[in-house]
Amino acid sequence: MFNVFKVRIYPNQQQEIALNKNLGCARFVWNYYLNKTNSQYQATGKGMTYCQMAKDLTQLKKNTDYEWLAESTAATLQQALKNLESAFKNFFKKRAKFPKFKSKHKKQSIRYPESCSLKNKGLKLPKLGIVKAKISKKIVGKIKSVTVSKTSTGKYFASILFEADNLIINKNELVSGIDLGLSSKRDSF
Template sequence: MLDVLKVRIYPNKEQEISLAKSFGCSRFVWNFYLNKTNTQYEETGKGMTYCQMAKDLTQLKKLTDYEWLQEPTAAVLQQSLKNLETAFKNFFAKRTGFPKFKSKHSKQSIRFPESCSIKDGNLKLPKLGIVKASLSKNINSKIKSVTVSQTSTDKYFAAILFETGDLTNTKEGKISGIDLGLTSLITVFDGETCYKVDPIKPTRKYAKRLRIRQKALSRKVKGSNKRRKAVKVVAKVHEKISNTRQDFLHKLSRKLVDDNQVIVAENLCVKGLARTKLAKSIHDAGLGMLLNFVSYKLEREGGKFVQVDKFFPSSKLCSCCGHKNDLLNLSIREWICSGCQATHDRDENASRNLRAEGIRILETNTAGHAEIQACGEAVRLVGNCAKKRVSEKQESPATPRKRLAGECQFSVLKFLES
């Protein structure tokens, strides 16, 4: 199987110049053939495949006005074309939006698909030579590719994709259900004990610092050197917020994975939740990032991650007798079951129900939760929520179809009620 290690690299001045040229050439190739594909479709009704773009790129580099495209390694530019083709395929498969033009003012990245190696604890890249790197572990297997990126704060990182041995399912631990929220980030029930973890709210923590930096930026003259410096200062605050959140979620997910063999959680649509008035808190909590971290870390160690359907009424069901409280709303944090008179904490009760539902899914030998509706609640359909089915043969790169998010809108109602 394949594994990824992201490390920070420290190129010298010559290597920084070479990387800047590679970033620019890769960005130009992406934008040039994205525009050419759209234009060709408007004229002929057909787009361009990767083979057609790669063949045209070979002829383009022979022209006098485009000789500078020969400076970076050819594999980097070809990889940019492959990424463009993949972007179109993902768009047609409804996994993402229509490909956009790249800007030099955002994050830059290129991929070296071959001829990369580790030498004396550093990274050796084509046409760059040995680049100083901070490796956190030894890589003794074959390296498949290396993706080099530059952040807005002028830091360089390398994501190393390498082969590793197959994992054996030897992990032992508990089965826990986790309920996600904003008051308590997670509520965990492992069958015996129940505990909560509060969110750290990094955006609100650094809000004052960010406001001061942005005020200073707004006073600078556009196009001046001082403004460019102020932009980097603001970017460093945003980077601090992002790093604080990721560090907390990495540590929390590591603790959950170390303590459990199976983790059960809700399959939330965070994109839909981010359209509500709770958008700032949703983004600040990083719910989707936490589930992603837990999922891949469990997979690496041979555990299982079970996601329960978003319409499962985990908060409304009594974990003792199974009675459903339809009158429960978001403002009620504790309630008494009318069936067995048991007193429930809203989040603890939801985590217990999620754990029980996850055990039921494992006992029925179902993969994930794609085939089970899990007592989904009746939700009123909005008129324009139904997905419009269009044949993929009629779609083209130049005519992006309207992306309807009915499923995301449904999950908003479920999250607010849970």
């Protein structure tokens, strides 16, 4: 069984810079290949597949104008291409609207599909090391992926997808609630 657990993360200054670079590179790759696929579709009647985009991305990263893409984790860039391909498939199956260009002024996210773990009250992410996190539940199981998001207000969150049989809640966390004393009256039918 798969479960998702969302936590607030607190990157230090260097990690924040690296995360912002990763977010920017993934956004660039999405926008670049959305534009390239649209142009190819208009010219030939066929768009680009994930394999074609991934092969082209490898060549693009070798171009001196785009060397900065190598600073990002390769897996996050490939994931951006997979997400773009899924967006196109969902559009053509009439399950979603046509993919839009991404903006840095709205919520942004990247997915780390591998090499993530929980260590020392933090979340270990590729090329970032251990990022401080507020983890209120113990995750027992294999982490499948981590999606890091940045809100428009500059806060960072991580959604951890893991495979487990059960979810254990730390006993130290306190839960509080408020009884507002509301009642509702319904007319008789």
